[in-house]
Amino acid sequence: MKQRSLKVIGAGSALSLLALGAAQAAEDPVRLTIVSWGGAYTASQVRAYHEPWMEMNPHVTIINDDGSANALASLRAQSQAGNVTWDLVDMLPSDAQLACDEGIILQIDHDAMLAAAPDGTPASEDFLPGSLGECFIPQIVYSTIISFNTEMFPEDAMPQSIADFFDTEGFPGRRAIQDRPAANLEWALYADGVAIEDIYDVLATPEGVDRAFAKLDTIKDELVFWTEGAQAPQLLADQEVAFATGYNGRIFDASEVEGQPFEIIWDGQIVEWDGWVVPADGPNVDAVMEYLYFATDTQRLADQAKFISYGPARASSAPLVSTHADLGIDMIPHMPTNPDNYFSPIVLDNDFWTDYGDELRERFANWMLQ
Incomplete structure (x- = not known):
């Protein structure tokens, strides 16, 4: 058109x-x-x-x-x-x-x-x-991150990485992920050992897509799928899941405004x-x-x-950028681009998702139903 x-x-x-x-x-x-x-x-x-x-x-x-x-x-x-x-x-x-x-x-x-x-x-x-x-x-600029409920883990064994999210033995509990492939496929490859700078080159190949889905299969039995952004923090708050992927601003609001016991894993944040x-x-x-x-x-x-x-x-x-209008806290430490948080970002490749998105969304939808 x-x-x-x-x-x-x-x-x-x-x-x-x-x-x-x-x-x-x-x-x-x-x-x-x-x-x-x-x-x-x-x-x-x-x-x-x-x-x-x-x-x-x-x-x-x-x-x-x-x-x-x-x-x-x-x-x-x-x-x-x-x-x-x-x-x-x-x-x-x-x-x-x-x-x-x-x-x-x-x-x-x-x-x-x-x-x-x-x-x-x-x-x-x-x-x-x-x-x-x-x-x-x-x-x-926002990021999709993985967060967890701190009350569901021992104080001396809190998860810290994307690898921990995929480790169901070391860090047991249900995981909530969004019902779309973006972020989930990148994290799967990252957790499987693919370097951040190589993720999209690998994901552009049939073998790379198979590898990402195979890694997701390792946690499939523990997955809950969410569609709307508000669902992720609610699932965490209700302790229906131990981990949830979500938008960093939603988790900030739940944690800092509502007082929920949530922590963000900044490792591998998907920046967009x-x-x-x-x-x-x-x-x-x-x-x-x-x-x-x-x-x-x-x-x-x-x-x-x-x-x-x-x-x-x-x-x-x-x-x-200064302080939160209601809480009075400094907002800079909570920004995804803060250097303390921006140590291993995966910048979402929009050209990749424009080219491959329809095909991968169809496969992901079928995978969820399997």
């Missing part, structure tokens, strides 16, 4: 649109449906972006939809039906590239449509290297971007671009880190 591009909104035009917003409030009410992942993550977006934007623009009402887990399939269905109801979607980069290739989301001219850094650095140079996509605007895409033929494209200009600027991305332990996707935002 032919890709569709959004009409360029330059910085001056965007600011003019912002100034017009209040004047149009009485006669131009806008309801934006913004799709995200729910839980602590959506809550951080509400406090950092949505609430300030609605306060500045009282004619705008933002409706939250927790549909990001199935965003690509839903956008395809809406596009095929000719009835696009979503305005803005939080999506993973590999899915965003597929949606972009299919023309169901809009191309983005980052420097024309997004705010520059406070020192004038254009957006294309301020967002972290490799994070921008043709149709993708990153917000955060997450960000926004704009559905083609969405009902409020102009209003969405006004919102995005605000919500992806330097201060706003730093503000999100006050509520959840995800790193901002702009270089200019990093020095502004």
Whole structure:
């Protein structure tokens, strides 16, 4: 399908649109449906972006939809039906590239449509290297990690590595993993002795895929599968599992905000971007671009880190990260990119998952049913 591009909104035009917003409030009410992942993550977006934007623009009402887990399939269905109801979607980069290739989301001219850094650095140079996509605007750097309930292990024998996660004799208990292949296949190869820098070369071969599934088979009898991000910490809290894979921000929220006895294994963390895409033929494209200009600027991305332990996707935002808005604790030690945590990262290869994702998702779905 032919890709569709959004009409360029330059910085001056965007600011003019912002100034017009209040004047149009009485006669131009806008309801934006913004799709995200729910839980602590959506809550951080509400406090950092949505609430300030609605306060500045009282004619705008933002409706939250927790549909990001199935965003690509839903956008395809809406596009095929000719009835696009979503305005803005939080999506993973590999899915965003597929949606972009299919023309169901809009191309983005980052420097024309997004705010520059406070020192004038254009957006294309301020967002972290490799994070921008043709149709993708990153917000955060996050990681998928393995966590465990400390009450389910002796104090002198706590798990510390991905290898421990696969060691059911030394570290007994059920394990919860997400019902998708990404992260799980990388961890399987890493635990089986493949060097981090070789993981995707190995996984690109039939033999490498077989090897990853064979390693997963060694813990298959102890596995529980989760779909929504909120399920992983809940399974841990209920002690239905001893380990759970999950998003580092979710585990931070459960541990630091709710006081759950969870620890993160930073070894082999799967580092990834997450960000926004704009559905083609969405009902409020102009209003969405006004919102995005605000919500992806330097201060706003730093503000999100006050509520959840995800790193901002702009270089200019990093020095502004400080303490948690409610807890008052320093957020830097909880960031996946903190040097103390970033000692053996696996940076998720979105090109690999764009090329091989459909095939591997089908095989993984079949494997779960076996």
